[in-house]
Amino acid sequence: MNKPGVIDREGLNRLIQTLIGRGYQVVGPTVRDEAIVYDNVFSIEDLPAGWTDEQEGGTYRLKKRSDDALFGYTLGPHSWKRFLHPPERRLWQAQKDSLDFDIVPEQPDNTKYAFLGMRSCELHAIAIQDKVFIQSPHTDLHYQSLRQNALFVAVNCGQAGNTCFCVSMQTGPKVEAGYDLVLTEILDDSHHSFLIEAGSEAGKNILEEVKAGPAGAGEIKKAEEIVTNTAKQMGRAMETGNIKELLYENLEHPAWGEIAERCLSCANCTMVCPTCFCSTVEDVTDVAGDHAERWQKWDSCFTMDFSSIHGGAVRNSTQSRYRQWMTHKLASWQDQFDTSGCVGCGRCITWCPVGIDLTREVAVIRESTTCQEENFSGSEAQNENS
Amino acid sequence: MKTLESVLIKHPFFENLEDSYLNLMTGCAKNIKFDAGQFIYRQDEEANQFYIIRQGKVALEICPPGKTPVTVQTVNEGEILGWAWLVPPYRWRFDARATELTRAIALDGKCLRKKCEEDKNLGYELLKRLLPVIGRTMEATRLQLVDVYGKRD
């Protein structure tokens, strides 16, 4: 089932047409507002041919490439959560009649999405959200319906961004699980092709219809080299050893206050994060007051309202809100879901308006903690000598 | 006097107190009884007593002008009442009123002060027992100040 094939640009187009023909709404990378964003794709013409991106803390810029690569960039501000766990959706409606009211539930969304161009870190992110919405005591039926219907066409990253650190988080760059089909884009002076492999029965079935040619040993080797090279290009690294204990033991570390002097509490990091799942509900009524609706909307632990209880917000300071976000992502997530909440995609670094870099902030806490221990053992040694 | 000593020895405040000190304390002690509603002391009066409550309940009151008295603390059986006798200016700051029939042992503050001055070890022993009571009262006052049950708006 995993015998790789090879397709060219036309073959990729056939893949898109096949998916559309099978009733999928194909969503993939497109260029809009000077960024790579995920939107409906109808042919390879919609893909960002010849574009790449430059990323740094607080910086994102599209640039022209010297070739026509279709996946020659890393990640934009969008993640697939906006489709599986949409920014807002109606949960139910209520209609009033005299004293009473009736509640009309919303039907689960049966859309069949095919996501094209998913990266390894993004597949890991979805596996993490599955734990929140499906593999928990309660099931989010809306998410489950979309998730079960969805088809994942992944792509191995041909290059890493400056804010990428999937190698540290063991989430990439090679696509290894959770996909239906995976592509590796092979591009040189003479030809432009894609190594394609199926990762599921559904993928295999589609691949048969697309009619890929057989992959030669050279192409398979080349594809391996591409992803190996990408792994060497990580712009960031994060030391994850004992990170949970490190953060739990440093809830009062001065670093939080220092971060808070820069953090704008804008919530960008939580919006672009592919695993952040928090939401709120809003109850709205029409002008006449006879019709009410409840909407679920993305929320962020950076808003003041997020922690409000009777009497005020629990997390008043920016410092406490940043601490909540980072300790949740890297520490308490492990207690809650047996996994880190971070996949090393680097979006929170790139899209932070002031370039706060969680890999650096963890290092700051780690280094200062190590220093203290050294001092302690130093003074102990002195005591022994005296 | 025998009975007084046996009462003192059972009171939590005097737990594990050396016999010699207990004897000393007993020498300054007398049995006393207050009826419901009776004042034990009034604010600004000289504080020359220290009460070991054996039974009943005492309300510490403060009375804002033009208002009815407010009870800020009650002292019950097994507890002690008053420490103003120990430090200058030796004056009560609140009113203490028995809210029900209350039996107590009153210790003569002047006598105790004198003995503490003479024997600093006794003074220290007494302070070690008094300070937690004062500390707990202060902690309780702080919690009351926060008004934890009040509407938080």
Add this chain to the structure above:
Amino acid sequence: MVPRPFKVKEIIRESHDTVTLDLQPEKPEKEPGFAPGQFNMLYTFGVGEVPISISGSSSGADSYLHTIRDVGKVTHALASLKRGQKVGLRGPFGNAWPIEQAKSRDVVIMAGGIGLAPLRPALYALLSQRDQYGNISLLYGSRTREDLLFHHEFETWKGKYGVQVKVSVDTADRDWKGNVGVVTTLIHRVSFDPSNCIAMICGPEIMMRFSAMELVQAGLEEDKIYMTMERNMKCAVGFCGHCQFGPAFICKDGPVFSYDRIKPFISTREI
């Protein structure tokens, strides 16, 4: 995620700002069973939804009692409901007080303010099998005597079941014959064996923290002290992320926690 329709069967006024609603399912449910400590999400039309703990007996009832203090927009709407009116209800959610674990032990229940409401089902459960437990104490702190809940039941709890009921208010006038002071001062006024005792605490966070510290000082092990935590709650099923408290989701891991589990977090500000 969708509320079920319930009708207000009865309204009991508990105090100047608190009422108890008796909510009956509109369509008969197999059994509105719940465990003491659990809560429901109550929705009033067009206003919103709030978590409210269940305050009635967990055995034999065909409806839910909810004791509601009128302090916010939704609780005001709930407290203003008339008999026969409809509310939406989701639940019950959350875990329970350690009723089973407390068997053959002394039990100290410490409540502050509206915190007595979630503890009442626990007390009812203990009293329904009174002979299974040792000394039972209820230490109840309140702002004033006017705020006291369920006081008409105190005599029954004392007389019929031998519960050591002690009440203290923060401030009082002369009409109040009881205690004045914080609830922690009541601990040494009841008898219990600290080496064989379970404590259950519910009230404002500060009150619970000080109560737990005082109980530890009295000799209780930290893992024998239970308390409920309050955080913002939207979904009640672990999806919305609002009610996180350190590693826990209050809605699905709590609201009842043992003190040893939450101690590192309860003493951290703005957690």
